[in-house]
Amino acid sequence: MKSKALINLLSDGDVHSGEFLAAQLGVSRTAVWKQVRRAMDEGVKIETIRGRGYQLLSSVDLLDRDAILADVDNGYRSALSLVVLDEVDSTNAEVLRQVADGVSGVPVAIADCQTAGRGRRGRVWSSPRGQNLYLSIGLTFHGGFSVLDGLSLVLGVAVANALETLGASDIGLKWPNDIFLPSGKLGGILIELQGELQEGVVQVIAGIGINVHMAEAEEVDQPWSSLGNASPGIDWSRNAIAGNIITAVLDAAHQFSENGFPDFHAPWQRRDIFAGMPLEARNGELHGTGEGIDEAGNYLLRTEQGVVPVRAGEISLRVVQ
Numbered sequence: 209m210k211s212k213a214l215i216n217l218l219s220d221g222d223v224h225s226g227e228f229l230a231a232q233l234g235v236s237r238t239a240v241w242k243q244v245r246r247a248m249d250e251g252v253k254i255e256t257i258r259g260r261g262y263q264l265l266s267s268v269d270l271l272d273r274d275a276i277l278a279d280v281d282n283g284y285r286s287a288l289s290l291v292v293l294d295e296v297d298s299t300n301a302e303v304l305r306q307v308a309d310g311v312s313g314v315p316v317a318i319a320d321c322q323t324a325g326r327g328r329r330g331r332v333w334s335s336p337r338g339q340n341l342y343l344s345i346g347l348t349f350h351g352g353f354s355v356l357d358g359l360s361l362v363l364g365v366a367v368a369n370a371l372e373t374l375g376a377s378d379i380g381l382k383w384p385n386d387i388f389l390p391s392g393k394l395g396g397i398l399i400e401l402q403g404e405l406q407e408g409v410v411q412v413i414a415g416i417g418i419n420v421h422m423a424e425a426e427e428v429d430q431p432w433s434s435l436g437n438a439s440p441g442i443d444w445s446r447n448a449i450a451g452n453i454i455t456a457v458l459d460a461a462h463q464f465s466e467n468g469f470p471d472f473h474a475p476w477q478r479r480d481i482f483a484g485m486p487l488e489a490r491n492g493e494l495h496g497t498g499e500g501i502d503e504a505g506n507y508l509l510r511t512e513q514g515v516v517p518v519r520a521g522e523i524s525l526r527v528v529q
């Protein structure tokens with residue numbers, strides 16, 4: 209957000225004169241007024257009080273690199289190459305660029321808004337400014353692509369745990385890795401692989417989108433929810449959410465590298481929102497009841513012919529209406 213310094217000055221909720229703000233920011237009063245207008249255009253609620261100055265009407269959850277790092281586990285902090293951007297096409301694309309440029313450390317990109325946010329299956333990920341978390345992390349694995357089986361489920365468990373640590377409740381997972389609340393989709397994970405594979409080294413970009421403050425989204429075509437809607441009593445901070453998710457994802461990636469998927473089987477299963485539901489897959493060719501996942505992370509359908517595994521990436525599962 210371009211008017212971040214101005215909003216910081218207003219964040220105490222008091223009325224501040226244009227003169228005071230101009231002196232603090234080292235700009236003219238006209239420049240202050242322009243920044244106020246820009247912030248208002250970006251959705252920040254500021255009241256202009258004639259003869260007195262400006263007042264912030266609602267709190268703004270600004271992204272702050274130091275605040276994010278303060279919530280990352282000590283052991284990871286110095287290894288991160290973290291960029292916090294005002295705007296980007298896609299944080300996944302940003303991390304891919306960093307990897308291609310040979311970034312050192314674990315690349316992480318977070319943005320206040322995305323102009324070309326990507327969802328799974330080529331969908332657009334709605335990414336309004338200042339509302340939600342858009343975060344991507346570059347992860348390196350050794351042993352070729354086959355070691356990645358189950359990774360998307362592992363990351364779902366990590367994100368769900370991080371959100372519950374911060375006070376969210378009833379976080380469910382929809383196979384393979386959508387983050388759900390009982391009221392609708394709360395977030396999603398998009399895993400992209402970097403094309404090159406050298407001596408078994410696999411570079412994964414894990415993009416995580418979580419609806420935090422979003423209160424309306426006309427362009428989203430499925431039931432959705434946000435942390436703010438579901439738990440309005442919590443003062444949700446995107447910095448704290450980001451720091452906790454980064455730590456949880458890096459912890460999970462290490463554990464997954466060491467022990468594989470079995471450690472995550474039961475934790476995923478506990479959060480399965482499809483368990484016991486009537487489901488269809490393969491464009492309606494396969495009908496059954498949700499039976500959880502197998503040891504490789506495939507989803508199991510109990511059908512009239514027995515239990516059938518559904519492979520990740522093969523088809524999408526949906527509840528029969």
Ligand code: BTN
Pocket residue numbers: 297298299300301322324325326327328329331333341342343344386395396397398415416417418
């Ligand atoms: C889904 O379709 O459920 C996955 C959505 C993933 C969205 C996140 S937001 C941060 C990262 N950057 C992107 O362009 N997409 C992912």
